[in-house]
Amino acid sequence: MTVGTRFALALAALCLAGSAGAQTPAALEPGVVHPKVLCQGDPSHSYALYLPRGYHPGRPWPVLFCLSPTGQGEVPLRLVKDAAEAGGYIVAASNDSRNGPWQPILEAQQALWKDVSARFPMASSGHLAMGFSGGARAALHLALTHRDRFRGVISCGAFYAEQKDLPRKSGLSLYLLTGNRDFNRFEMGRALETEPKRGNRVWLQVFEGKHRWPDAAQFGQALAFFAAEEASPGDPLRSRWAADRAGEAEDLLQKGRSYEAYRLFTQIARLYPEVPAGAAAAGKAAALERTEEVISARARDRRFEDLWGRLKAVSSQDQLLGLIRELRKLKAAGGEDSEDAEDLLQLNALSLEQLGVQLLRAGRYDEAAFCLETAALVLPSHSILNYNAACALARAGRSESAMEFLEKAVAAGFKDRALASKDSDLDSLRKHPRFQRLLDGMGPGS
Structure with missing residues (x-):
């Protein structure tokens, strides 16, 4: 059956x-x-x-x-x-x-x-x-x-x-x-x-x-x-499925969402060319493909899908750092590129955290700060990540930024006063006017 x-x-x-x-x-x-x-x-x-x-x-x-x-x-x-x-x-x-x-x-x-x-x-x-x-x-x-x-x-x-x-x-x-x-x-x-x-x-x-x-x-x-x-190809189920999806695409067009409509029409035409809705969808997709909105959106998708592929294929720390710098620039640019870049950064945030900790332990403080700061920006509620970012930034001589991330760590739930009191990574912050207040906010030491 x-x-x-x-x-x-x-x-x-x-x-x-x-x-x-x-x-x-x-x-x-x-x-x-x-x-x-x-x-x-x-x-x-x-x-x-x-x-x-x-x-x-x-x-x-x-x-x-x-x-x-x-x-x-x-x-x-x-x-x-x-x-x-x-x-x-x-x-x-x-x-x-x-x-x-x-x-x-x-x-x-x-x-x-x-x-x-x-x-x-x-x-x-x-x-x-x-x-x-x-x-x-x-x-x-x-x-x-x-x-x-x-x-x-x-x-x-x-x-x-x-x-x-x-x-x-x-x-x-x-x-x-x-x-x-x-x-x-x-x-x-x-x-x-x-x-x-x-x-x-x-x-x-x-x-x-x-x-x-x-x-x-x-x-x-x-x-x-x-x-x-x-x-089977002649079964009404196929015609109904294709027609329903074509109806969704038409609704998207009415709402001004041409690229989403284009993607639906393209899929209908590719999978079900033998049904009436499939043949009609091919014509709709061809017309939309020539519009400025669809041309621009397709180019953006290809660019970010390429970045995704390059991130998956990295074979060295330097390659990863180069790609993350590229994404940071796109994120700072604003607009739709910014959203896409942020999502790719989030996808790689845990890898960035691991790399950042490795670089911190290796004494490569500027690169460690770059990795951990980037990861913390896209995972702001991660208390340990914010703490590690503060450590790297302090080692890199960026005291104000280090204090900001240490404050974010405490706000996100970091409570280990004993660690913060003794951690040599934070030594450059100990005379900062906000540092002792942060320690006091963590509760009794141990």
Whole structure:
């Protein structure tokens, strides 16, 4: 049964839910969120589970596997369960796959796949993987590991697994979701440009926001995309999907958001040229492509996607420092370039902090101050980062700036008076009139 048919029969499935549920053990009742299902072969691993209300073990089911960057399976499960209910998917979301070294992630994936495969009548194909941030990278890895069983990936806030391109003609359809101020949006834009050339089908959907899970409503549209992808070329589902997206593009045009409309029209024309909306979208995209707004926006996107690629490929401290200086200049320039530069700086802030601390310990104080000050400017609530920036600036002879960042550190929650009292990095500040007041504000010494 196709995904499209499952959507069409969703109401009928709901009507059968009462009798079908009786065939499932009460401990795993359909239509209920189960936050922690222990893996039978490895109880050290668990997952959150949702069975559609129409679930019964007498037929195979597609599964939507979810991977979170924090190991909290219930978070993505609750976001996607209503869409999965309508689409007829089981949802299984790991409680153990989280950002960090790859080996524990792979072990969590293996335990999840093995238990769901053994416990439920999984379909031979048509499964989906979904994740956010580092979980999106893990989801892509899971789908590629079992490529013949998966229909596609819903990738939120990140894309590439282990920074590698997908195989050519992978057979996976890719639905990318990113906030318009997500610091990872540049790699999503790169995927939209490069993966279709490699024979992979990609849709990029942008929502308002930064680096976060999309709202639940976004996942209904995502699963509708996979229904359209699985449908035959003449199926009305494809025409409907393309027409709905074309309607969104027209709304954006009416609001004066020509570049966003252009990107939607371009995607519709590329993926569905055989339907009426696809043919019309090609003409709309071609006309918009010649406008000054779109030409300028495309150039800006290419520039920042190139900067993203260069940052990912740095092989030396000097290369990184050069790129960060370039971004600092763009940030200072103001306008849209400033926003994009700030987001790329935020993406690299933790790497900058680590490099800054290394340079500080190596006695390269000016460079350390540059790195740590930059990182602290884009992560202002990070107390230790602000403290380290103060140390580097003090060593570099910039006392006033050092005091400002030390004050920011205290405002952000830094309370270690013993460290600040003895830290030789701050010796040049000890006679500063504000320094002792800051120490007193930290409370009793130790």
